[in-house]
Amino acid sequence: MAFDPIAEAALLLRRDAQWAALASAGTDVDGIVSYWTDDAVVMPPGQPIVEGKAALRKFVSDSLSIPGFQVHWTSDLVRFSPDGHLAYMRSMNEFTVPGSDGSPQTLRGRAVTIWRREGDGQWRCAVDIWNGAPTSTT
Amino acid sequence: MAFDPIAEAALLLRRDAQWAALASAGTDVDGIVSYWTDDAVVMPPGQPIVEGKAALRKFVSDSLSIPGFQVHWTSDLVRFSPDGHLAYMRSMNEFTVPGSDGSPQTLRGRAVTIWRREGDGQWRCAVDIWNGAPTSTT
Numbered sequence: 001m002a003f004d005p006i007a008e009a010a011l012l013l014r015r016d017a018q019w020a021a022l023a024s025a026g027t028d029v030d031g032i033v034s035y036w037t038d039d040a041v042v043m044p045p046g047q048p049i050v051e052g053k054a055a056l057r058k059f060v061s062d063s064l065s066i067p068g069f070q071v072h073w074t075s076d077l078v079r080f081s082p083d084g085h086l087a088y089m090r091s092m093n094e095f096t097v098p099g100s101d102g103s104p105q106t107l108r109g110r111a112v113t114i115w116r117r118e119g120d121g122q123w124r125c126a127v128d129i130w131n132g133a134p135t136s137t138t
Numbered sequence: 139m140a141f142d143p144i145a146e147a148a149l150l151l152r153r154d155a156q157w158a159a160l161a162s163a164g165t166d167v168d169g170i171v172s173y174w175t176d177d178a179v180v181m182p183p184g185q186p187i188v189e190g191k192a193a194l195r196k197f198v199s200d201s202l203s204i205p206g207f208q209v210h211w212t213s214d215l216v217r218f219s220p221d222g223h224l225a226y227m228r229s230m231n232e233f234t235v236p237g238s239d240g241s242p243q244t245l246r247g248r249a250v251t252i253w254r255r256e257g258d259g260q261w262r263c264a265v266d267i268w269n270g271a272p273t274s275t276t
Contacts, residue, residue, distance in 0.1 A: 045183065045270055046269070046270050046271075046272055047272055079264075080224075082219075083221035085219050085221070086220075088265065112250060114252065127226065129249075129250045130267075130269065131182075131183035131267065131268065131269035131270075133184075134184055134186055135184065
């Protein structure tokens with residue numbers, strides 16, 4: 001069966017949107033973690049690199065236990081390897097966390113995620129890195 | 139000809155090291171820019187996204203004109219799509235720039251680059267994103 005990048009991009013963006021919705025809801029740790037590969041690497045700005053399922057589960061669990069924590073993202077611009085087994089996309093994200101005075105602070109960023117189609121045919125995220133968008137000067 | 143990921147990873151890391159050496163030397167703007175694809179995207183932390191050859195050339199040229207600017211990086215952990223046409227790797231980087239008091243400040247970061255093997259058989263970097271490593275508390 002020929003690989004159809006347009007159909008596959010739509011499928012992958014839907015899957016990413018489901019993941020984002022689950023992360024925003026912030027209750028289902030296992031569900032959130034299931035979107036990463038077992039060997040996935042997450043690189044949060046200014047924090048240690050998080051690598052592998054056990055560390056990712058703790059990372060998600062710790063994040064969700066921060067009072068007022070919220071995460072949202074939307075993705076686009078999916079690109080594939082010619083064989084349709086590796087993909088990457090760009091995202092815009094927002095993290096709400098307590099600021100130094102305790103009031104909620106929203107950090108806006110840009111991410112790149114790299115996805116692998118695994119043996120079961122499912123896409124999972126293998127690399128997840130982001131950094132801060134320029135801060136508004138107004 | 140079968141794709142040999144071990145040999146190809148060594149080749150790609152050599153190419154990345156040549157790029158890093160050229161960037162460290164800081165004189166050959168055309169040479170530095172030639173390692174990116176025409177549609178490459180660079181996401182520097184806290185700065186606007188830089189996209190496409192013309193913008194990348196200006197980005198490099200502007201960076202190199204900063205007094206005392208220096209960049210270094212080393213990469214490893216190359217991964218390929220099964221067809222050997224898309225790859226990614228991790229890097230550790232250092233940017234030296236003038237700090238707020240004018241004295242040199244070194245920023246340490248972690249990067250992910252995504253590479254595409256183009257029609258001429260050459261690997262070029264299509265995505266380049268990094269963020270700051272945790273700052274030492276000692």
